[in-house]
Amino acid sequence: MQQWYQCPSCGVTVAFGARFCGNCGASLNWPIQQTQPPPVNQQQIQQSRSYEQQRRGTIFGALGVVFAVLSLGFFPIIFGAVALAFGVIGIVRGSTVLGAVAIVLGVLFAFIGALWGAAVWSNLLA
Numbered sequence: 001m002q003q004w005y006q007c008p009s010c011g012v013t014v015a016f017g018a019r020f021c022g023n024c025g026a027s028l029n030w031p032i033q034q035t036q037p038p039p040v041n042q043q044q045i046q047q048s049r050s051y052e053q054q055r056r057g058t059i060f061g062a063l064g065v066v067f068a069v070l071s072l073g074f075f076p077i078i079f080g081a082v083a084l085a086f087g088v089i090g091i092v093r094g095s096t097v098l099g100a101v102a103i104v105l106g107v108l109f110a111f112i113g114a115l116w117g118a119a120v121w122s123n124l125l126a
């Protein structure tokens with residue numbers, strides 16, 4: 001079965017497998033097997049998948065950082081724990097740096113928030 005393709009240079013129809021365009025003489029580099037996608041495409045699909053996964057990891061890591069900051073002001077133990085959880089999810093999903101930041105800040109800010117909260121409450125009760 002003869003297949004026809006357009007020359008990428010001049011646009012004239014040329015037979016599949018022809019090495020040169022009969023009209024403009026441009027060299028044509030067809031893929032050897034049309035039925036199998038070239039390995040570059042599969043790599044790109046895998047890359048875009050891991051990008052997508054990393055994007056989700058970044059979202060979780062960012063949420064972790066947000067909750068870590070919130071734990072400074074409100075419910076330090078609860079928000080600190082949430083920040084920790086989001087940080088772990090962020091790392092698992094591929095966002096190592098942001099996830100680690102969320103965990104460190106979550107623990108640190110929860111600790112500071114708890115101390116600050118205790119100080120405020122002891123002042124109120126005194």
Ligand SMILES: [Zn+2]
Binds near residue numbers: 007010026
């Ligand atoms: Zn041509």
